[in-house]
Amino acid sequence: MFCAQSVPYKTTSKQPQTKMKTKPLLYSVQQALICFLAFSVFLVVVQSQINTNIKGVTMQGLHVVGNQILNGDNIPVKIVGVNRSGMEFSCVQSGAFSDGPVDQASINAMLTWNINAVRIPLNEDCWLGINGANPAGSSYQSSLKTYVDLLTAANLAVILDLHWAADGSTKATQQTPMPDASHATDFWTSVATAYSSYTNVIFDLFNEPFPCFSGSGMSCSTTNCDSSTTPAWSCWLNGGSSCPGLSYNAAGMQSMVNAVRNTSSKAPLLVNGLHYSGCLYNWIQNKPTDPLNNIIAGAHLYNGHTCSDSSCWTSAILPVSQSYPVLFGEIGEYDCATSFIVPLMNWADQYNISYVGWTWNTWDCGSGPALISSYTAGTPTAFGQGFQTHVLQLTGGNVTTSGSSSGTIGTYTGFTGPFPPTLIVYDDKLENGFQDYSWGTVNYQTSTPVHSGSSSISYAPGAAQSYDALYLHDGSGNIDSSQYAGIEFWINGGQSGGQSVRMQLVLGTDPAQSILVNSIIPGYTSIPANTWARAYILS
Numbered sequence: 001m002f003c004a005q006s007v008p009y010k011t012t013s014k015q016p017q018t019k020m021k022t023k024p025l026l027y028s029v030q031q032a033l034i035c036f037l038a039f040s041v042f043l044v045v046v047q048s049q050i051n052t053n054i055k056g057v058t059m060q061g062l063h064v065v066g067n068q069i070l071n072g073d074n075i076p077v078k079i080v081g082v083n084r085s086g087m088e089f090s091c092v093q094s095g096a097f098s099d100g101p102v103d104q105a106s107i108n109a110m111l112t113w114n115i116n117a118v119r120i121p122l123n124e125d126c127w128l129g130i131n132g133a134n135p136a137g138s139s140y141q142s143s144l145k146t147y148v149d150l151l152t153a154a155n156l157a158v159i160l161d162l163h164w165a166a167d168g169s170t171k172a173t174q175q176t177p178m179p180d181a182s183h184a185t186d187f188w189t190s191v192a193t194a195y196s197s198y199t200n201v202i203f204d205l206f207n208e209p210f211p212c213f214s215g216s217g218m219s220c221s222t223t224n225c226d227s228s229t230t231p232a233w234s235c236w237l238n239g240g241s242s243c244p245g246l247s248y249n250a251a252g253m254q255s256m257v258n259a260v261r262n263t264s265s266k267a268p269l270l271v272n273g274l275h276y277s278g279c280l281y282n283w284i285q286n287k288p289t290d291p292l293n294n295i296i297a298g299a300h301l302y303n304g305h306t307c308s309d310s311s312c313w314t315s316a317i318l319p320v321s322q323s324y325p326v327l328f329g330e331i332g333e334y335d336c337a338t339s340f341i342v343p344l345m346n347w348a349d350q351y352n353i354s355y356v357g358w359t360w361n362t363w364d365c366g367s368g369p370a371l372i373s374s375y376t377a378g379t380p381t382a383f384g385q386g387f388q389t390h391v392l393q394l395t396g397g398n399v400t401t402s403g404s405s406s407g408t409i410g411t412y413t414g415f416t417g418p419f420p421p422t423l424i425v426y427d428d429k430l431e432n433g434f435q436d437y438s439w440g441t442v443n444y445q446t447s448t449p450v451h452s453g454s455s456s457i458s459y460a461p462g463a464a465q466s467y468d469a470l471y472l473h474d475g476s477g478n479i480d481s482s483q484y485a486g487i488e489f490w491i492n493g494g495q496s497g498g499q500s501v502r503m504q505l506v507l508g509t510d511p512a513q514s515i516l517v518n519s520i521i522p523g524y525t526s527i528p529a530n531t532w533a534r535a536y537i538l539s
Contacts, residue, residue: 053077054116055395059157059200062268064294069268069325069354072199079157079202079327079354080391081117082110082371085361087144088163091126091133092173097143099361100375107154109378110360113388114395118151119329119356120144121163121207124180124187125172132171141194152200159270159329159356160195161204162187167248177213178235178243178250179206185251185259192265202268204329205256208276208300211235216245225279225307225316232274233286254288261291270327272298277329278306281316284323297321300330302358302369303340310531313347321351328355332369338386343531345390346524350451350490350532357387393534425472425489428453433476440468451490451532490532491517497529 053075061072068076086099100106110118122144129137148158165187166172167180188203195201212220212232220231235243239252253271260269269290273280277300287295297320301307307316320326328348333340341357348355363370371384380388424431429444436442438459446458461468493499501517518526521535 054080054391055114059116059152059155061199062157062202063266064268064296064325067321067324067326068352069296069327076352077116078352079117079159079356080394081115081119081157081159081356082113083119083121083330083356083359085121085359087126088121088123089173091123091135091140092164092171095134097135097140098147102143102147102150104150106375107150107156109372109374109376110156111154112378114391115156117157117159117354117356118360119159119161119204120147121161122191123172124162124165124183127187127191128183130183131166131169145194148195148198148201152198157200157202158198159202159204160191161207161270161329163207165206175208177210177216177246178239178252179256181239181249181251181255185255188256188259189263192260192263192267195267196263196265198267202270202296202327203260203265204270204272204298205253205260206272207329209236209272209274210276211243211246211250212274213245216243218243218245225275225281225312229274229279229281233282236274237286237288252288257288257290257295266292266294268294268296270296270298270329272300272329275306276300278302278308279316280307280320280326283320287324296325296327298327298329301328301344302330302332303334308340310343310347313344317353318351321353326351326353328353330358331355332358333383334365334369336365336369336381336383338383341383342386342390343524343528345387346533347531349394349534357384426457428455430472433474435473435475437471437473438469440470442470449492449494449530449532451492456492489535491521491527491535492532493527493529495529497531498526501527 054077057075057077058071058073059077061070062077063070065074069079071077084098084102086102087097090096090099123133123140125131125133126136126140127144129140133140135143148160151158162179162184164172164174165176165179165184166174167176168182184206188205192203212218212229212235218231218235220229235250235252237252237254239250239255242252243250257269257271260267271283271288273283277298280297280299283297287297299307299317301313307313317326328344331341331344345355347353357371358369360372360375361370362373362375365381365383369383370381371387373379373381373384425434426444430436436444441458441460443458444455446456447454450456457470459470487503491501503515503517517535518524521527521533524533527533
């Protein structure tokens with residue numbers, strides 16, 4: 001058996017026939033084995049079942065341990081959700097609680113996307129019942145509680161976000177550079193008290209801090225995510241006199257942490273970085289002190305904004321994620337396309353970083369990134385389609401993917417999750433009786449790059465049009481085909497990327513239809529350079 005591109009099957013002296021008579025890997029509906037051919041200098045492949053625990057686990061008991069969010073069963077969970085905008089502006093613009101329905105039918109539509117969380121932006125004045133907001137006070141609070149109870153009853157975590165705020169008697173009708181000391185701590189004392197018994201609620205302390213603005217009086221960059229942000233971090237953390245350019249007295253992140261912890265609430269706290277939450281550089285050095293160590297680093301990422309490319313993600317966000325959980329409270333794309341968010345989600349998945357799409361509202365793209373065109377049907381926009389498809393692929397939901405495979409492999413459409421039991425082929429080493437029958441240069445203990453664990457497989461074929469292949473053979477002969485529904489792995493194209501790679505399944509002694517790996521990597525048309533991407537096929 002061999003894998004090749006546009007080369008007919010043939011037996012070579014490298015191919016002992018005895019190897020073809022044992023049962024090969026059975027990972028779809030038939031007995032199969034995986035092999036690859038790459039016409040390239042360097043290719044890295046890692047097989048790994050994603051253990052993100054997005055669906056099928058309780059969202060109760062959320063808490064932080066190290067750089068992970070755990071539930072009450074101490075199982076790591078990855079937050080993947082949507083924003084539900086409206087509660088921050090409707091009560092000061094249109095006399096309503098929300099923009100669109102917040103009923104069970106709309107939640108049912110959300111659930112079809114296999115999300116596990118909803119972020120709700122709030123208005124400080126509407127919650128506190130001040131400055132002429134309507135609905136406000138107990139009416140606003142009661143409507144919010146009804147919605148939160150519906151969401152949590154559906155096993156969705158809820159992120160409550162202080163989105164719009166204003167100082168003194170000024171009505172909260174927009175974003176401000178920093179929370180105001182006159183109301184923000186009162187807001188969080190009240191909210192934390194009201195939801196102190198909820199263990200599936202996260203408090204997002206302030207939507208998008210941007211204390212370093214033109215005319216702020218601070219010698220700091222207004223755009224760069226680097227060491228020039230140092231003065232802004234002092235304002236961010238401490239507020240007050242540390243924010244010389246503001247026309248009002250600001251509340252720092254530490255004072256809001258204190259406000260929550262002075263109640264009985266143990267909720268995880270989401271603390272967003274600088275530059276409209278686009279920058280986490282120096283977040284660890286300046287983070288507020290939480291006596292419960294129940295703190296999550298937050299960022300908002302959009303195309304064209306601060307930290308909108310993988311080099312910044314790697315330099316400014318990845319180091320934080322190695323010590324603290326990171327949650328992208330907003331991700332979006334202003335062109336109503338997916339060329340930004342899909343690579344971003346792929347990158348975040350590599351490091352178990354959580355993300356929440358902006359937004360579950362029926363706006364057109366001229367009003368900002370909108371995921372849907374119908375609240376009750378959950379019909380995605382073009383932008384929403386990219387987000388929805390990625391999440392469904394990640395969670396084993398009802399995915400319809402236009403496939404180019406045929407014959408024995410079949411067309412991989414309409415799979416309904418959750419995934420069946422997992423058979424690990426490789427996890428730092430070959431597992432479960434799999435053997436190396438490869439031809440070419442293979443290293444099963446490559447230390448860099450690595451997607452997860454400590455090792456990956458590196459493979460370099462011989463000359464172009466050779467019969468070399470990365471060949472992983474099931475040596476046990478005891479795999480039950482009915483237990484498995486697909487094959488998945490992570491792939492990295494190394495420095496060059498763009499390789500042409502075919503995967504072929506071998507059934508007994510006969511090769512099945514092959515498929516280009518490039519066609520089963522969501523969000524990519526070719527194997528990416530210096531980036532890990534998830535590839536999979538469902539039977």
